[in-house]
Amino acid sequence: MLIPIIKSKDTTISETLSILPYRIYEDKTGMEVKEYEEGSWVMLKETSTVAELIEVLNKGAELALINGGSFGSLLEELKESKVPAGRIGLYVETLQEYEELRADGMTGEDVIGAVYVNNLAIAEVQSDRLKTLSAAFTKAKVCQGGQRKFVVRLNHELLTNNGTKAIDVLKAVAESEVEIGLEIQNIKIDEIEDYVEDAGKVRLSDAFIIASKLNTDRQDGLYTTVVEDDTGRCLGVGYSSKDSISEAIRTLEGVYYSRKRGLWYKGKTSGSTQKLRQISVDCDADLLRFVVEQRGSGFCHNDTWICFDWFTGDHRGMLGKLSRILEERRANAPEGSYTQRLFNDNALLHDKIMEEAAELCEATQGNDIAWEAADLIYFALVKCASQGVKLSQIEKNLFMKSKKLTRRPGNSKHKMDDTTRSSGAKEHKKAKIEVDSKAELRTWLGHVQLPEDPNVYKMRRFDSEQLTSLEVAELVNRPLIDVSAIKERVKPIIEAVQQRGDKAILELTEKFDGVKTETVVLKAPFDVPELSPSVKEAIDAAYTNIKTFHQAQMSNPMVVETLPGVVCSRFSRAIERVGLYVPGGSAILPSSALMLGVPAQVAGCNQIVIATPPNKQGKIADEVLYVASLVEASAIVMAGGAQAVAALAYGTETVPKVDKIFGPGNQYVTAAKMLVQSDNDAMVAIDMPAGPSEVLVIADSSSNAKFVASDLLSQAEHGTDSQSVLLTVGLSDQQIFEIEEQVQQQSLKLTRRDIVRHSISKSYILQFSSMDRAIEFSNRYAPEHLILQIEDPESVMDSVVNAGSVFMGHYSPESCGDYASGTNHTLPTYGYSKMYSGVNTHSFLKFITSQHLTKEGLANLSSSVITLAEVEGLDAHKNAVVVRLEDCHN
Numbered sequence: 041m042l043i044p045i046i047k048s049k050d051t052t053i054s055e056t057l058s059i060l061p062y063r064i065y066e067d068k069t070g071m072e073v074k075e076y077e078e079g080s081w082v083m084l085k086e087t088s089t090v091a092e093l094i095e096v097l098n099k100g101a102e103l104a105l106i107n108g109g110s111f112g113s114l115l116e117e118l119k120e121s122k123v124p125a126g127r128i129g130l131y132v133e134t135l136q137e138y139e140e141l142r143a144d145g146m147t148g149e150d151v152i153g154a155v156y157v158n159n160l161a162i163a164e165v166q167s168d169r170l171k172t173l174s175a176a177f178t179k180a181k182v183c184q185g186g187q188r189k190f191v192v193r194l195n196h197e198l199l200t201n202n203g204t205k206a207i208d209v210l211k212a213v214a215e216s217e218v219e220i221g222l223e224i225q226n227i228k229i230d231e232i233e234d235y236v237e238d239a240g241k242v243r244l245s246d247a248f249i250i251a252s253k254l255n256t257d258r259q260d261g262l263y264t265t266v267v268e269d270d271t272g273r274c275l276g277v278g279y280s281s282k283d284s285i286s287e288a289i290r291t292l293e294g295v296y297y298s299r300k301r302g303l304w305y306k307g308k309t310s311g312s313t314q315k316l317r318q319i320s321v322d323c324d325a326d327l328l329r330f331v332v333e334q335r336g337s338g339f340c341h342n343d344t345w346i347c348f349d350w351f352t353g354d355h356r357g358m359l360g361k362l363s364r365i366l367e368e369r370r371a372n373a374p375e376g377s378y379t380q381r382l383f384n385d386n387a388l389l390h391d392k393i394m395e396e397a398a399e400l401c402e403a404t405q406g407n408d409i410a411w412e413a414a415d416l417i418y419f420a421l422v423k424c425a426s427q428g429v430k431l432s433q434i435e436k437n438l439f440m441k442s443k444k445l446t447r448r449p450g451n452s453k454h455k456m457d458d459t460t461r462s463s464g465a466k467e468h469k470k471a472k473i474e475v476d477s478k479a480e481l482r483t484w485l486g487h488v489q490l491p492e493d494p495n496v497y498k499m500r501r502f503d504s505e506q507l508t509s510l511e512v513a514e515l516v517n518r519p520l521i522d523v524s525a526i527k528e529r530v531k532p533i534i535e536a537v538q539q540r541g542d543k544a545i546l547e548l549t550e551k552f553d554g555v556k557t558e559t560v561v562l563k564a565p566f567d568v569p570e571l572s573p574s575v576k577e578a579i580d581a582a583y584t585n586i587k588t589f590h591q592a593q594m595s596n597p598m599v600v601e602t603l604p605g606v607v608c609s610r611f612s613r614a615i616e617r618v619g620l621y622v623p624g625g626s627a628i629l630p631s632s633a634l635m636l637g638v639p640a641q642v643a644g645c646n647q648i649v650i651a652t653p654p655n656k657q658g659k660i661a662d663e664v665l666y667v668a669s670l671v672e673a674s675a676i677v678m679a680g681g682a683q684a685v686a687a688l689a690y691g692t693e694t695v696p697k698v699d700k701i702f703g704p705g706n707q708y709v710t711a712a713k714m715l716v717q718s719d720n721d722a723m724v725a726i727d728m729p730a731g732p733s734e735v736l737v738i739a740d741s742s743s744n745a746k747f748v749a750s751d752l753l754s755q756a757e758h759g760t761d762s763q764s765v766l767l768t769v770g771l772s773d774q775q776i777f778e779i780e781e782q783v784q785q786q787s788l789k790l791t792r793r794d795i796v797r798h799s800i801s802k803s804y805i806l807q808f809s810s811m812d813r814a815i816e817f818s819n820r821y822a823p824e825h826l827i828l829q830i831e832d833p834e835s836v837m838d839s840v841v842n843a844g845s846v847f848m849g850h851y852s853p854e855s856c857g858d859y860a861s862g863t864n865h866t867l868p869t870y871g872y873s874k875m876y877s878g879v880n881t882h883s884f885l886k887f888i889t890s891q892h893l894t895k896e897g898l899a900n901l902s903s904s905v906i907t908l909a910e911v912e913g914l915d916a917h918k919n920a921v922v923v924r925l926e927d928c929h930n
């Protein structure tokens with residue numbers, strides 16, 4: 041091993057020398073040294089106390105060399121001090137001094153890890169004396185592991201002796217199996233072609249190779265070189281020649297030898313260059329290791345950080361990766377991204393760190409602790425990156441701290457008793473509500489603040505990679521709905537209808553719809569006014585398509601013979617009495633009347649009752665009347681909201697009670713449906729919770745900003761509770777900005793822009809870099825409508841698990857499904873598409889099974905039935921088979 045000896049502080053080659061594992065520094069006792077750099081050995085020529093020695097070690101010195109004169113007097117104290125052997129060395133002037141101390145038993149062989157001989161005589165260069173002393177010392181290992189080192193300094197006289205080449209002296213000494221110390225004056229760093237012999241000087245790369253005894257058994261003479269990044273991650277392998285090592289040391293860059301190209305300056309063409317941080321050899325000196333600060337995309341020619349990146353899902357090295365991503369984000373954080381906010385808002389970052397630290401302290405379970413620790417580390421790394429501090433610096437600090445022999449007592453700065461500690465935790469909790477983006481998200485989703493400027497239509501924007509998983513979970517949740525408050529509001533309405541029937545309905549209609557009517561129910565045939573031809577044509581066309589698609593859903597009876605003589609079958613029957621809620625609060629929706637009426641008609645329901653709020657003139661819209669007659673409804677209840685649902689569930693003097701209630705509606709409608717379905721007195725089923733409309737659009741770079749914005753707005757205009765979500769995959773800031781611009785421009789032209797302003801400010805854009813992750817999020821969100829404005833929608837369809845209805849490609853706007861393509865628009869919202877289907881023909885059917893067994897069939901099945909009845913101890917069940925079998929045998 042080559043160990044440079046540095047006597048003066050300022051050396052022009054100190055950066056170069058720092059790439060070697062160790063360097064020896066002259067005694068600096070009394071000088072203001074705050075910290076020794078990694079790998080420092082410090083000569084203590086005048087040491088008089090163990091305390092002084094510990095002070096040097098505490099400043100990060102790897103090893104302190106105590107001079108032979110002081111050593112004897114310190115030996116006893118040293119043995120008791122428990123300073124590790126690997127951290128103390130004996131410094132002698134000559135071999136003779138060492139021999140004498142040894143003879144006196146004053147070398148403390150068991151407490152030292154190194155011997156340093158300051159002056160070697162010419163006669164000792166290749167002497168057996170040197171070899172024997174070195175071998176005797178190094179044959180034992182340091183007790184904490186590692187080789188003990190016998191170091192000799194090759195002084196200037198020795199290197200210039202008799203005109204012998206310095207390099208030859210070095211080679212001769214190296215044969216004695218000692219480590220070699222060289223002063224800076226004897227080291228030179230030249231370009232390969234400029235190399236000239238210089239009296240008393242050795243080229244650093246040659247000295248390194250000779251002193252390290254670097255060898256190779258490769259035929260081409262190259263040295264296999266393991267390359268690591270500065271977080272200790274193995275990047276891959278390269279090959280080095282003597283010249284490439286020389287160039288690497290001279291330039292302090294990653295330079296290797298390529299068998300194809302000769303000298304290979306890594307990254308010269310790709311830009312992924314390397315700063316050389318350390319060079320060393322392995323235990324038997326046949327492997328070279330470069331530690332580098334890798335730049336650009338990484339070491340591999342495939343533009344990956346390491347040559348082994350093909351294994352996806354490898355979490356190792358994650359801290360290094362995160363630190364690099366943050367460094368990059370610091371330089372180019374996307375405008376408005378969460379990371380940029382953290383970088384720019386010290387107070388927010390401060391609070392996040394405090395809050396995560398408090399959460400880590402409160403965590404008690406393994407996984408929770410890991411989770412919270414990860415959050416804390418993330419924010420700590422953001423703090424570091426914001427100030428240009430790299431992970432390697434943090435690791436270096438940890439390393440230096442681990443070198444300290446006397447430790448801090450470890451108390452916290454402020455003494456906390458239990459009361460202050462718990463109130464401290466509460467403080468953090470309090471702070472969390474104000475600053476936590478998780479809580480912030482919740483607050484945002486619950487109490488959206490409209491932009492001050494009434495002409496601004498802006499969706500929030502997030503980068504999925506910057507969010508914690510808890511924050512992502514918050515986004516999956518919809519804008520807060522206080523369900524219990526709504527139910528409380530709805531309950532008295534339901535009771536009123538139950539108790540006072542039509543009278544209550546008329547009062548509630550006046551109260552909530554602002555219209556006084558005298559009739560609750562219109563009976564078929566309805567008095568349908570003439571519609572404009574275009575409207576009639578549009579409704580007829582939609583009716584035909586919806587009918588075609590829903591008729592195709594009718595299934596034939598199924599008949600299966602499971603065993604000879606055992607025939608099982610299944611057939612459907614329409615639910616006899618159905619109630620269809622057609623929303624009409626903020627817009628009349630004849631399309632919803634079609635979406636509910638057509639499958640009811642196709643299924644063959646006997647009694648179809650439509651309920652919808654009357655308009656301001658106390659009338660039912662002409663279009664709804666027309667649809668009601670098309671689908672052969674038997675009655676129309678002129679009421680909306682919870683009162684209409686209650687009327688359908690329980691019936692009134694004029695409203696017929698139904699068996700199942702269908703249809704979308706606002707929160708009052710949805711809450712009332714949920715309440716009546718759980719009331720045994722009502723004996724009524726519901727289709728599903730179909731609340732405020734929502735849409736989730738996935739857009740990739742093939743998408744059209746205009747189309748995307750138009751789809752987002754088409755659902756946002758339904759109601760202030762609606763939510764539109766856009767997941768972008770690999771879109772640039774500019775591309776996202778174009779969509780935002782379109783949302784803004786198109787919104788301004790909408791008649792319902794006041795509603796849109798509310799719903800758009802509850803809506804968000806979430807950026808992803810991979811389609812898989814976007815689909816994964818979409819499945820968790822389980823949208824009512826999923827629109828795939830992507831290059832190849834077919835390719836992701838297999839991964840779509842939760843969605844009410846999917847719109848594929850750039851030319852399938854959701855409006856087509858809303859009105860006329862044929863599919864149904866009554867779909868589960870609020871994440872219920874995880875377990876409910878949208879309305880379809882089967883929603884109006886029940887399936888009945890039947891079986892018919894012959895004597896032979898009964899005989900074939902009897903043993904299974906009898907045995908299972910015995911297992912369950914149900915004798916009568918068994919008997920029902922046995923009596924028949926007996927009859928068959930008679």
Ligand SMILES: NC(=O)c1ccc[n+]([C@@H]2O[C@H](COP(=O)([O-])OP(=O)(O)OC[C@H]3O[C@@H](n4cnc5c(N)ncnc54)[C@H](O)[C@@H]3O)[C@@H](O)[C@H]2O)c1
Pocket residue numbers: 529552553622623624625626627629632653679680681682683704705706707708709730731732733758759761762824865866867868869
């Ligand atoms: N999921 C779907 O398939 C689907 C389809 C179409 C529409 N929708 C949704 O249906 C909803 C329609 O809502 P809407 O409000 O326009 O019509 P609506 O018919 O659902 O509700 C209007 C009724 O709500 C009641 N109401 C209003 N304010 C009230 C209050 N403060 N207390 C008690 N009751 C009150 C009134 O009785 C009124 O008649 C929208 O959210 C829309 O997005 C969903």
Ligand SMILES: N[C@H](CO)Cc1c[nH]c[nH+]1
Pocket residue numbers: 629631632732733734755824858865866867
């Ligand atoms: N988009 C709604 C379903 O969420 C249905 C609808 C009716 N009219 C227009 N659209």
